[in-house]
Amino acid sequence: MTYRDLLREALPNIKDLELAGNPIADLSPLVQNTNFAPGDAINISQNTALDLSDGSVDRQAIDTLVARGVSVAYDLNPTGQ
Secondary structure: OOOHHHHHHOOOOEEEEEEOOOOOOHHHHHHHHOOOOOEEEEOOOOOOOOOOOOOOOHHHHHHHHHHHHOOOOOOOOOOOO
């Protein structure tokens, strides 16, 4: 089972997701999981695989989740540079 399958099928009622420090490079499964709703939380901090620059696909995914009322924790500069 892939990460995408797990989020979509096996965990449809997940409310808090801790992914800090994992090399997640694709946030689309999080966005596609419409079960994430106001009051839910996702932590993707300490993840150097994401492009969090303004306008990037990853930043747009985060903005979409936040607009849905999901609390998303992330680092703009996870490498400390």
